[in-house]
Amino acid sequence: MAKYSSKINKIRTFALSLIFIGFIVMYGGIFFKSHPIVMTIFMILGLLFIVASTVVYFWIGMLSTRSVQVICPNCGKPTKILGRVDICMHCDESLTLDKNLAGKDFDEKYNRKKISDK
Numbered sequence: 001m002a003k004y005s006s007k008i009n010k011i012r013t014f015a016l017s018l019i020f021i022g023f024i025v026m027y028g029g030i031f032f033k034s035h036p037i038v039m040t041i042f043m044i045l046g047l048l049f050i051v052a053s054t055v056v057y058f059w060i061g062m063l064s065t066r067s068v069q070v071i072c073p074n075c076g077k078p079t080k081i082l083g084r085v086d087i088c089m090h091c092d093e094s095l096t097l098d099k100n101l102a103g104k105d106f107d108e109k110y111n112r113k114k115i116s117d118k
């Protein structure tokens with residue numbers, strides 16, 4: 001697995017692992033068949049993990065609507081940026097949104113004006 005991955009992908013991996021943990025915990029409950037109370041606790045815990053993953057999946061949906069879709073300059077595929085800096089979902093290229101330009105209307109003048117202070 002790559003060291004850096006896009007934030008949405010990370011959360012998605014987290015939600016998926018919650019489902020697995022939930023099933024493992026529920027499966028673990030089978031070993032306590034002779035103790036119905038312990039088994040019930042395991043089942044409820046497992047169910048809680050699965051409910052938590054559903055909540056996380058819902059959260060991803062909410063985040064996706066707030067993220068900005070851009071075309072990655074490196075691989076040319078559409079990807080989503082969450083927050084100021086994120087990483088492309090396809091090629092792990094780091095992407096950034098310039099906060100200073102956000103909210104301003106694009107103006108042709110910016111293209112014509114030469115910036116020569118360096």
Ligand SMILES: [Zn+2]
Nearest residue numbers: 072075088091
């Ligand atoms: Zn890319």
